[in-house]
Amino acid sequence: MATGKDIYQKALTRKGQAYIEGTLAPKDDPNWNGPWDCAELCSWAVYQVANLIYGCTNDHASPAHADAYSGAWKIDAESKGIIIPVQKAAGIPGAMVLRAPSAALGGHIVVSDGNGGTIEAKGKNWGVVQDTLDNRRWDYGILVPGIDYTSPEDVPVAPPDYVIYRYTNPMMVAKKIGEIQQALTGVGFGTKGIDDIFGVNTRNAVIDFQKANGLTVDGEVGKDTAAALGITLP
Incomplete structure (x- = not known):
């Protein structure tokens, strides 16, 4: 059975590669070397180790054309996945950590390294990098069904020490x-x-x-x- 550590290690092999927002990574191409966006890296790593399309706008599409999106990760997590607290995901290699999109736009998703860090396609200025979960806003962690994850102690994740302005309901006013x-x-x-x-x-x-x-x-x-x-x- 594929493991969360397998997912993390697979994503880590793409460290240093380029980022383009909205790009499409063929999930069935083991030699794909970018560009990536945040959701494409996560869904590609899952498919590579588990032969499973997940977090895509159409999970029944061919793996070469399945389009990953952080909003699709949210939908899949809520309908068929396992949602866990961020501090638990922080201690599980290969767990995903989601900043959900607002009104079907935006959002961000990363792969946990199990020690409070990440591997992620962060943005054009960074590409695929290792970073931390600390001092950033997250909604929850996600486990993909059928993946074997370790279950260590929770890892504390420091919340942002500043206000993050975003679209909410009711809307923020300041x-x-x-x-x-x-x-x-x-x-x-x-x-x-x-x-x-x-x-x-x-x-x-x-x-x-x-x-x-x-x-x-x-x-x-x-x-x-x-x-x-x-x-x-x-």
């Missing part, structure tokens, strides 16, 4: 969001008004800004996106 909207508009990514509300238009402008600047395309204003905008987060 003066800082107005600063973000002004900064986005000032560099050509209009939010259709400066109203201090993080709505869909602001989320879409953030995504476009992230794509244009090689950032993690999650639609959220965390430390990297804020720094690129010249914004200080509280």
